Amino acid sequence: MAGISPARKHAMAERWLALAVQTYPVPSRRFLVDQRDPFRNPAGQALRKRIPELVEELFGEMDAGKVGAALEDLMRLRAVQRFSAREAVGFLFGLKTILREESAADWETLARWEERVDELALAAFDLFMRFREQIYQIQADEARRRVAQLERMYSREG
Amino acid sequence: MPETATRPEELVRISYDPPPGDWRGSPVEFRKGTFCHAAGAKSVRYLELPNPRDWQPTDQDWKLPPNWKEIILAGMKERLERFRSFRLFMDICVRCGACADKCHFYLGSADPKNMPVLRAELIRSVYRRYFTTAGKVFRSLAGARDLTEDVLKEWFYYFYQCTECRRCSVFCPFGIDTAEITMMVRELLNLVGVNTNWVLEPAANCYRTGNHLGIQPHGFKDSIDFAVDDLEDLTGVRVEAPINRKGAEILFVVPSADYFATPHYYTLLGYLALFHEIGLDYTFSAYASEGGNFGLFSSHEMMKRLNAKIYAEAKRLGVKWVLGGECGHMWRVIHQYMDTLNGPADFLEEPVSPVTGTRFENARSTKMVHICEFTADLIHAHKLKLDSRRNDHWTVTYHDSCNPARAMGLLEEPRYILRRVANRFHEMPENTIREQTFCCGSGAGLGSDENIEMRLRGGLPRANAVKYVRDKYGVNLLTCICAIDKATLPTALAYWAPGVEVGGVHELVGNALVMKGEKERTTDLRGQPLGQGAEAIHA
Ligand code: SF4
Ligand code: SF4
Numbered sequence: 001m002a003g004i005s006p007a008r009k010h011a012m013a014e015r016w017l018a019l020a021v022q023t024y025p026v027p028s029r030r031f032l033v034d035q036r037d038p039f040r041n042p043a044g045q046a047l048r049k050r051i052p053e054l055v056e057e058l059f060g061e062m063d064a065g066k067v068g069a070a071l072e073d074l075m076r077l078r079a080v081q082r083f084s085a086r087e088a089v090g091f092l093f094g095l096k097t098i099l100r101e102e103s104a105a106d107w108e109t110l111a112r113w114e115e116r117v118d119e120l121a122l123a124a125f126d127l128f129m130r131f132r133e134q135i136y137q138i139q140a141d142e143a144r145r146r147v148a149q150l151e152r153m154y155s156r157e158g
Numbered sequence: 159m160p161e162t163a164t165r166p167e168e169l170v171r172i173s174y175d176p177p178p179g180d181w182r183g184s185p186v187e188f189r190k191g192t193f194c195h196a197a198g199a200k201s202v203r204y205l206e207l208p209n210p211r212d213w214q215p216t217d218q219d220w221k222l223p224p225n226w227k228e229i230i231l232a233g234m235k236e237r238l239e240r241f242r243s244f245r246l247f248m249d250i251c252v253r254c255g256a257c258a259d260k261c262h263f264y265l266g267s268a269d270p271k272n273m274p275v276l277r278a279e280l281i282r283s284v285y286r287r288y289f290t291t292a293g294k295v296f297r298s299l300a301g302a303r304d305l306t307e308d309v310l311k312e313w314f315y316y317f318y319q320c321t322e323c324r325r326c327s328v329f330c331p332f333g334i335d336t337a338e339i340t341m342m343v344r345e346l347l348n349l350v351g352v353n354t355n356w357v358l359e360p361a362a363n364c365y366r367t368g369n370h371l372g373i374q375p376h377g378f379k380d381s382i383d384f385a386v387d388d389l390e391d392l393t394g395v396r397v398e399a400p401i402n403r404k405g406a407e408i409l410f411v412v413p414s415a416d417y418f419a420t421p422h423y424y425t426l427l428g429y430l431a432l433f434h435e436i437g438l439d440y441t442f443s444a445y446a447s448e449g450g451n452f453g454l455f456s457s458h459e460m461m462k463r464l465n466a467k468i469y470a471e472a473k474r475l476g477v478k479w480v481l482g483g484e485c486g487h488m489w490r491v492i493h494q495y496m497d498t499l500n501g502p503a504d505f506l507e508e509p510v511s512p513v514t515g516t517r518f519e520n521a522r523s524t525k526m527v528h529i530c531e532f533t534a535d536l537i538h539a540h541k542l543k544l545d546s547r548r549n550d551h552w553t554v555t556y557h558d559s560c561n562p563a564r565a566m567g568l569l570e571e572p573r574y575i576l577r578r579v580a581n582r583f584h585e586m587p588e589n590t591i592r593e594q595t596f597c598c599g600s601g602a603g604l605g606s607d608e609n610i611e612m613r614l615r616g617g618l619p620r621a622n623a624v625k626y627v628r629d630k631y632g633v634n635l636l637t638c639i640c641a642i643d644k645a646t647l648p649t650a651l652a653y654w655a656p657g658v659e660v661g662g663v664h665e666l667v668g669n670a671l672v673m674k675g676e677k678e679r680t681t682d683l684r685g686q687p688l689g690q691g692a693e694a695i696h697a
Contacts, residue, residue, distance in 0.1 A: 031259055081268070138610075141648075142648070149420060156384075
């Protein structure tokens with residue numbers, strides 16, 4: 001797996017980022033990519049920070065902690081952005097095309113990388129579902145807090 | 159899934175001009191989690207608003223009155239004549255785009271219609287069509303479009319995705335305030351019975367009993383008494399909390415969540431401890447038992463009606479002036495509208511702190527002082543004994559709630575207090591605080607359960623900055639001075655920045671305040687053991 005230069009990885013990450021950004025409406029794409037201040041553009045910068053990390057892991061150790069953290073950030077975002085599970089995760093598969101076009105790797109190496117892409121996508125799918133469920137949980141928690149003191153009072157009286 | 163990859167540099171340039179041609183192509187889709195439920199007929203009837211009926215935004219037929227279009231256009235005409243600002247905001251935008259990327263909903267959703275400039279364009283295009291010569295003649299060529307039911311639905315969708323936070327206006331070279339435009343559109347929608355339950359039900363309750371939950375006077379008294387008992391358990395000091403006491407010097411008004419919700423309640427305990435300690439001659443009112451004013455989110459008339467009870471109660475109880483608690487939009491109403499709506503309150507006196515003698519000249523006309531101004535003044539005059547170590551289990555940051563920050567300029571007082579009651583305080587990045595603060599994403603009546611997904615989008619920019627200070631300094635408490643913040647930021651943080659709690663400024667004041675005759679404090683006002691380091695709680 002050696003031989004992927006940092007410049008190549010960077011090029012792949014940039015193309016992958018562009019793919020991810022294409023899942024957003026046209027007038028917003030440029031902003032998501034160009035505005036580098038993470039506080040002015042939290043969504044775009046999450047993509048910009050996390051995608052190269054995933055590329056790094058894909059060609060490296062596939063460290064579970066690092067992959068998990070990166071995917072978590074991406075899926076936490078996409079779970080509230082109007083995407084279906086398929087749309088939220090779909091852009092990850094685009095990496096396969098990029099790998100084929102951007103690397104001169106042999107068939108066997110490519111197959112191994114593509115397996116890793118599948119792994120990423122499955123993990124992302126799980127995370128997406130987890131965040132969707134969490135949304136309902138935090139919603140219920142909020143409803144409880146809203147009258148928590150009244151309930152305490154009534155239960156003491158009762 | 160898109161198959162062709164575009165390099166970033168190939169991405170299209172943004173145009174802030176309205177999309178060419180007819181906009182009717184894509185009617186909005188009401189997807190679960192991204193809109194508020196419609197107001198039930200009961201609340202609409204109670205408030206004597208038009209067209210009470212049961213309906214939902216997902217219905218094909220919104221059961222509008224047959225002449226809805228005439229009603230809206232007549233309403234627009236009337237408001238264009240009545241509010242100079244409205245006409246100005248319709249006319250003067252040059253579509254420079256300075257506001258475009260400043261809205262938290264845009265940043266969280268990337269939906270172009272959440273750019274303030276395009277949000278406003280949703281009504282501007284209709285304004286052009288019916289109220290300008292070019293629009294009447296050239297129609298879509300002049301960026302004008304017909305008012306149709308789809309347009310109305312789009313208004314409902316996008317003007318209830320604006321929290322009226324006014325962040326965008328800070329960046330507009332012309333001072334165009336999209337929040338004011340949102341208020342106008344919501345008023346217009348109300349004329350044909352298009353409104354949300356989350357706004358109208360609390361408004362109806364407030365009109366009837368004086369607060370959002372519809373708690374009656376005896377319930378209010380029970381709640382306050384309950385807090386007095388709790389405070390005694392925690393501090394060993396029995397305080398008095400008078401209600402409807404005629405002849406008191408000061409009327410104290412809080413948002414109702416302070417006495418029934420968590421974490422608001424700990425702030426209420428903080429106020430009670432503070433007032434006892436300085437021997438304040440004050441009273442609550444069981445009718446002015448709500449600082450919040452959901453009229454601000456529906457119409458000027460409703461805002462006036464709900465606001466009136468504060469002065470009415472001040473008059474009835476014969477107080478000299480009014481003190482207000484940690485509430486967000488209450489302060490916007492007071493600062494920007496109260497005087498013209500229900501003032502001048504000539505029967506009240508210019509507020510003077512009975513403890514320090516400080517004259518609150520800034521409140522000369524409304525006669526209402528913010529609790530943070532009041533407390534900062536007490537601390538400044540060394541009138542309080544504070545042990546800030548009692549907040550050592552918190553590493554604190556401060557969220558400028560939109561209304562106190564942008565609508566009344568209350569920026570320094572809360573920070574002054576926090577730095578004296580807590581030892582560990584860290585600011586979030588400069589472009590996310592003070593005038594540039596990011597909204598919680600749930601204000602202006604959007605904080606409903608069913609709107610959760612939209613709220614999480616809107617809460618991202620705020621929570622993102624919180625996450626930064628959490629990771630950098632170990633911040634584990636976000637303080638704020640708004641009841642909606644306290645209700646909804648814990649939710650946003652649980653999602654985006656887990657491990658950070660939300661609390662009030664006066665909760666920390668209450669923790670630090672050394673009271674005469676108190677027992678040895680072993681817990682904070684939440685009943686959490688003291689001395690437990692931030693790390694321990696964090697773990
Ligand atoms: S900043 Fe002001 S003038 Fe510029 S597009 Fe926004 S509203 Fe229009
Ligand atoms: S939510 Fe705030 S920033 Fe966004 S359009 Fe409304 S007032 Fe402007």
